[in-house]
Amino acid sequence: MERRAYLRTVAGASAVGLAGCLGGLAESRDYDVGMTSNAFDPAEITVAAGDTVVWRNTSSHAHSVTAYEDGIPDGADYFASGGFDDEPSAREGWTNATDGSLYQGDTYSHTFEVxxxxxYFCIPHERGGMVGTVVVE
Structure with missing residues (x-):
């Protein structure tokens, strides 16, 4: 009987403790798109023109946020973590020195005007399908 009482107490305390932790995570989300080990979460987001999207690396792997140059509207500003002006420069920067890397907890933001x-994609995980889309209305 003592063992069962102990297990009930531990299980109840664990559930209460976890509920507080999980609730804290949901409330403190200060980004729009997270990065898992091989995906953007969510993979597609819709925003209004003029909105800023914030990406946060929520995994332990290094990632990038890199626009496909032919995948953005005419007249729109190119975007890439690391501040690159075009896709070839972003790819070269990553290949030569992992420039544009977002490590665990790092954020990148871009304001979408058009x-x-x-x-967009993650350079080191593109082959694995780590791609995303921002729809601006």
Missing amino acids: AGQYR
Whole structure:
């Protein structure tokens, strides 16, 4: 009987403790798109023109946020973590020195001024399908 009482107490305390932790995580989300080990979460987001999207690396792997140059609307500003002006420079920067890397907890943000669809990817995980889309209305 003592063992069962102990297990009930520990299980109840654990559930209460975890509930507090999980609730804290949900409330403190200060980003729009997270990065798992091989995906953007969510993979697609819709925002209004003029909105700023914040990406946060929520995994232990290094990632990038890199626009496909041919995947953004005409007249839109190119975007990439690391501040690159175009896709070839972003790819070269990553290959030569992992420039543009976002490590665990790092954030990157971009303000979308032009309506349309923006396709982007993570350079080191592109082959694994780590791609995303921002739809600007």
